[in-house]
């Protein structure tokens with residue numbers, strides 16, 4: 001019997017070592033090197049097809065390359081199509097990452113059930129019965145979706161060869177194992193090998209494959225970074241499990257922009273596409289409440305109006321408390337310091353709590369102005385008039401700085417019935433005819449005087 005071959009892999013970045021060491025020399029993490037059994041593939045390995053392997057490629061002039069308009073498979077899910085850049089590209093590998101329970105399986109099953117293409121949904125995590133129960137909740141009738149519960153890649157390929165599906169979904173890559181590697185499912189070498197087999201299959205058969213990838217504690221996709229390099233598209237499904245809204249983002253896309261964003265709402269019957277996110281994120285409260293302000297942000301390419309809530313109260317402990325949900329806490333501290341200097345805000349005596357509604361996290365600097373407005377409104381207990389929204393970044397000197405895509409923000413605010421928007425004086429506004437009142441501000445002091453003066 002051949003001696004088993006082992007190698008050492010960093011579980012964080014996937015670097016391979018010949019012997020164990022305490023710290024990975026490539027990603028500098030401690031204690032991440034683990035020994036894994038690797039059986040080198042022998043020549044007889046079964047591969048989906050080897051006919052195209054021998055074809056040697058020769059260099060072509062760019063303008064000689066046949067560039068038929070690339071066809072994309074329409075997934076019938078507008079948000080998913082948008083994030084992919086128009087649909088699934090044949091032969092592409094898409095990786096969908098996200099925290100457990102966020103709805104990855106639900107999203108992909110839902111897409112698989114809606115499709116009019118023959119789809120194979122391979123699950124290594126749930127039984128066929130469990131998937132059927134879920135399918136009944138989401139979309140009871142579907143003739144084109146096949147469910148397979150299998151984890152051995154060789155068996156999966158065998159089924160694929162006989163079924164010949166148009167689209168394949170694998171839930172999840174961490175549960176797969178290949179015979180050519182002896183280490184356990186989910187280990188670095190297994191993930192790498194299974195992904196390589198799937199890529200080879202996808203490219204040869206021109207079938208799009210979507211993989212689900214688990215996420216580690218610190219939010220990166222479990223398994224080596226190499227996985228992200230290998231696939232064509234990396235999508236991330238995120239949101240707060242206590243809220244219903246989910247955001248689908250693209251972190252890498254070889255066939256489209258990574259600036260696109262998809263928004264879903266988790267319901268009892270699956271995920272609902274949210275086509276008009278601003279309308280659901282703003283509360284339709286008729287009473288005037290102090291401490292809330294609406295920000296006109298742009299997430300990716302999409303304008304989005306969201307509500308910012310602040311609560312300012314007298315600090316009871318020596319160190320005032322600061323807490324921010326959905327907003328960078330360091331940025332909040334900076335804005336508070338600016339407020340102390342420019343608006344006479346007593347930083348040391350106040351607790352400040354900030355919340356972005358809907359459980360969405362925003363890092364667009366243009367929400368600074370709304371954050372400041374909400375804090376001052378809560379502090380003075382004077383509510384901001386209905387119909388007012390903000391789009392501006394705040395600098396350290398208390399100046400209001402221009403933001404990108406200001407026209408798009410103004411149009412979105414106008415569409416939603418806002419009558420006034422505050423923007424920076426230095427923003428070049430290209431819009432000619434607007435019914436919304438655009439107020440130009442250059443300094444925090446000016447804003448304070450106008451709103452709470």
Ligand code: TYD
Pocket residue numbers: 098099100101102103104105106107134137138266267268269270271
């Ligand atoms: P799931 O897709 O299993 O998450 P993941 O694959 O990312 O781990 O999603 C599970 C959650 O979604 C679960 O907590 C229940 C909820 N859910 C609904 O609210 N409505 C539904 O129709 C379905 C199918 C799930």
Ligand code: MG
Pocket residue numbers: 104105106125171
């Ligand atoms: Mg799942």
